[in-house]
Amino acid sequence: MALSGIEIYKFLPKTNCKECGFPTCLAFAMKLAQKGVELSKCPYVSDEGKKALEAAARPPIRLITIGDGERKLEVGNEVVLFRHEKTFFHPTGLVVRIKDSGGDAAVKQAAEAAAYSVERVGMNLKLNGIAVENASGNADTFVKCVEAVKGNKVPLILMSKDAAAMEKALEKVASDMPLIYAATKDNFAQMAELAKKYKCPLAIYEPDSLDALADLAQKVMDTGVEDIVLDPGARDFAKSLTALTQIRRMAIKSSFQPLGFPVITFPGEGASSDDEAAMLAAQQIAKYAGIVVLDNFSSSVVYPLLTLRLNLYTDPQKPIQMTPGVYEIGSPKAESPLGVTTNFSLTYFSIAGELEASGFPSWLLVCDTEGLSVLTSWSAGKFDAAKIAKSVKEFKLADKVSHHKLILPGGVAVLRGELEEELPDWKIMVGPREAVDVGGFLKKQWTS
Amino acid sequence: MSPVEVPVEKWTGKKSEVTLGGTGGRKGITVGGENTLPFLKFEGTIPNKPAVAIEILDRKPDDWSPHLMKVWGDVMEDTGAWAKKAVEYGADIVTLRLRSAHPEAGNTGAAEAKKNVEKVLSAVDVPVIVLGPNVAEKDNEVLVAASEAGKGQRLALGNCEEKNYRTIAATCLADGHVAIGHTPLDINLAKQLNVLMSDMGLSLNSILMDPDTGALGYGLEYCYSVMERLTLAGLGGDKMAALPMICQVGGESWRQKESKAVDGVPESWGDHEQRSIVWEETTAIALLNAAANIVVLRHPKTVEMVKATIEKLLSA
Numbered sequence: 001m002a003l004s005g006i007e008i009y010k011f012l013p014k015t016n017c018k019e020c021g022f023p024t025c026l027a028f029a030m031k032l033a034q035k036g037v038e039l040s041k042c043p044y045v046s047d048e049g050k051k052a053l054e055a056a057a058r059p060p061i062r063l064i065t066i067g068d069g070e071r072k073l074e075v076g077n078e079v080v081l082f083r084h085e086k087t088f089f090h091p092t093g094l095v096v097r098i099k100d101s102g103g104d105a106a107v108k109q110a111a112e113a114a115a116y117s118v119e120r121v122g123m124n125l126k127l128n129g130i131a132v133e134n135a136s137g138n139a140d141t142f143v144k145c146v147e148a149v150k151g152n153k154v155p156l157i158l159m160s161k162d163a164a165a166m167e168k169a170l171e172k173v174a175s176d177m178p179l180i181y182a183a184t185k186d187n188f189a190q191m192a193e194l195a196k197k198y199k200c201p202l203a204i205y206e207p208d209s210l211d212a213l214a215d216l217a218q219k220v221m222d223t224g225v226e227d228i229v230l231d232p233g234a235r236d237f238a239k240s241l242t243a244l245t246q247i248r249r250m251a252i253k254s255s256f257q258p259l260g261f262p263v264i265t266f267p268g269e270g271a272s273s274d275d276e277a278a279m280l281a282a283q284q285i286a287k288y289a290g291i292v293v294l295d296n297f298s299s300s301v302v303y304p305l306l307t308l309r310l311n312l313y314t315d316p317q318k319p320i321q322m323t324p325g326v327y328e329i330g331s332p333k334a335e336s337p338l339g340v341t342t343n344f345s346l347t348y349f350s351i352a353g354e355l356e357a358s359g360f361p362s363w364l365l366v367c368d369t370e371g372l373s374v375l376t377s378w379s380a381g382k383f384d385a386a387k388i389a390k391s392v393k394e395f396k397l398a399d400k401v402s403h404h405k406l407i408l409p410g411g412v413a414v415l416r417g418e419l420e421e422e423l424p425d426w427k428i429m430v431g432p433r434e435a436v437d438v439g440g441f442l443k444k445q446w447t448s
Numbered sequence: 449m450s451p452v453e454v455p456v457e458k459w460t461g462k463k464s465e466v467t468l469g470g471t472g473g474r475k476g477i478t479v480g481g482e483n484t485l486p487f488l489k490f491e492g493t494i495p496n497k498p499a500v501a502i503e504i505l506d507r508k509p510d511d512w513s514p515h516l517m518k519v520w521g522d523v524m525e526d527t528g529a530w531a532k533k534a535v536e537y538g539a540d541i542v543t544l545r546l547r548s549a550h551p552e553a554g555n556t557g558a559a560e561a562k563k564n565v566e567k568v569l570s571a572v573d574v575p576v577i578v579l580g581p582n583v584a585e586k587d588n589e590v591l592v593a594a595s596e597a598g599k600g601q602r603l604a605l606g607n608c609e610e611k612n613y614r615t616i617a618a619t620c621l622a623d624g625h626v627a628i629g630h631t632p633l634d635i636n637l638a639k640q641l642n643v644l645m646s647d648m649g650l651s652l653n654s655i656l657m658d659p660d661t662g663a664l665g666y667g668l669e670y671c672y673s674v675m676e677r678l679t680l681a682g683l684g685g686d687k688m689a690a691l692p693m694i695c696q697v698g699g700e701s702w703r704q705k706e707s708k709a710v711d712g713v714p715e716s717w718g719d720h721e722q723r724s725i726v727w728e729e730t731t732a733i734a735l736l737n738a739a740a741n742i743v744v745l746r747h748p749k750t751v752e753m754v755k756a757t758i759e760k761l762l763s764a
Contacts, residue, residue, distance in 0.1 A: 082673070082676050082677075082680070083669070083672075083673055083676075084673040084676060084677055116716065117716065118714065118716040118717065119714070119716075120665065209452075210452045210454070211451045211452050214452050236760060237487075237757055237760040237761045238487065238489075238760060238761050238762070238763055241487055241488070241737070241761065242487075242488065242489075242490055245485075245488060246452075246454045246490075249454060249455045250452060250454060250455070253455045254453070254455055256452070259452070273753075275722075275725065275726065275729060275749070275753050276753060276756070276757070278726050278729065278730065279729050279730065279732075279733045279753060279754075279757055282729075282730045282733045282734055283733050283734075283737055286672075286733075286734050286737050286738075287737055298718060298719075298722070299715075299716055299717060299718025299719070299723075300717070300718030300719040300720075300722040300723035300726060301718070301722070301723075301726055302718070303706075303716065303717050303718055303723060304664055304706075304723065304726045304727050304730045305730070307664055307665040308664055308668070308730055308734060310665075311664065311665065311668045311669040311672075312668075312669055312672065312734075314669050316669070316673055331712070346633075346662070346667045346670060349662075349665075349666045349667055350666075350667070353666055353703060353704060353705075356703070356704070356705050356708065356709075357511060357703045357708070359511065436582060439552070440550075440551065440552045443552055444552075
């Protein structure tokens, strides 16, 4: 929890010595609260005060970075339980696991998963990494597999409970900052040593209870490891939801440091079919997983999951805006209908969905209304005849459609007269007020 | 080290309970009644599990995905047979959409609605939801006929909308049915419609809320957050926000391009059939975690998976 200037002031010496460069301790405290200066500027703050202020400045869930380079994965640093309270900040990392016993087929699957990309609302959605499990139990096989996967240049999770095998793999890929999975109550001392030696984040696995998990986390923290990922071992739907909710609440509502880390899940271990694993992964994206490790790579499952992640991690205060332009619904031709709408993504999707369902391939002109819906942008003066006319010209619609007819949203029928003046060569039609009536409108009214 | 003390919320409110069926020889299903967030049994009680409904139409659809057409096959020719098949596939509730009453889809009237409702009621003994074609005048006409045909069977009828709720709410009141109130993704509008409907005399045990469903990729996040906000308000003691919620998951997810388009889609979308089903499953599981009490689905595979998942979520 962030402290106010007054709260910080309580921990300062209150001598107004000015050595920090500020005229008074209070002025320094105010600047600290705005994060405009470092606490170390005060030579007289007590160790106790330092500790309290550092704890207060710490995010409730530590930000963990896995991998380096362009595709590094950052998870954690969340501050709310419900996205409408603020937003979820760091999208759940979606990772595909292969086994080192899987041979070339496994390595090939890893390469496919790493290369996968799907476009949605102008963004390229990708998976975030590869987990390599030492299923063979053989250290050399593990290292060979890790090296074969390394070239994909995506974050790695190294999975082995054998510290010797882990070290052999780390010798090859530690500079890529892989996540070490996992320290258990039996091997944590060796694993923590490796995490420190190779400066990599460390996952801890403790399925007995949250008490035991917190206990192990504390022990690992006491060794000096700071970057931790939690695996509470709660595999099925109910246990996962309960454990992940409790961990999130402990971190955010109780500022309980030993559980203030991102959580990793393995939906494939809690499900009996691919579809069930997909649903469990979906639940974990919604409810509090930092990293979800999938056991299979299949586009038809990964695409919906990436879409869900995009949806839930969208900032509710800043809805996704569509890029202004002309969108093709179906494969429209010169004689297909042309409608105009705003660039609020939900407006766009409502209309696009209805056009898709109507059976009429269509053109949809999306005007820049700064992400506002039809009526809101109209009343704010951001969706008027001049702007629509400008967009029609800018995107050269006269060349795209032969009929020169433009369908206006029914909610802004009032713009028709003005728009006819702005676009003298066009016929302006007034469409329905609601998206749901678009199909019926086209059936009844549309002739090119 | 001290044991972990998990924060447990002390909610003051709970959702009202709504029973469909349960009279006239029909099985009863009750939803709602929980005083905690979805599936969190460590802090409250969940007396009734979420129910799964299957949506059928009163005519063979002409715009459904080939994968739905294939899996349902010939029963789509006959409303009664379709309803029966839906129950075989595990539907707790059958949702009959009177699509043929739509002016663009046949414009049938009260007589046809009565006939189809009777067919479904005699074919199955599970509770039945009847939805109109979403055109105000036609909704009023066919839902009144449905109400009379199902008198004494405690159906759910919808949708009541802000601008068109009186006739449907009144017929529900007269014939002992549950009314479904639908509002467009807005917590205040949802609460206001509940107030208007209860002012007419419908009890809070006779109203279901449809806060509007956005499918995965098509506004799911809006619907998810509106539902979470309604749920938190309801648990906080606001009775007008604490009504069970129904979500049209199947209809919304199967009308999107990801489910509908057969050709010309990117290879990165993967296998069409599995993608479509996962689309519906993912939408359903997300909204169940946002406190949906009834999910209306279309594909039998989704029904099987979602029902099994609900059992697992409540098994702990």
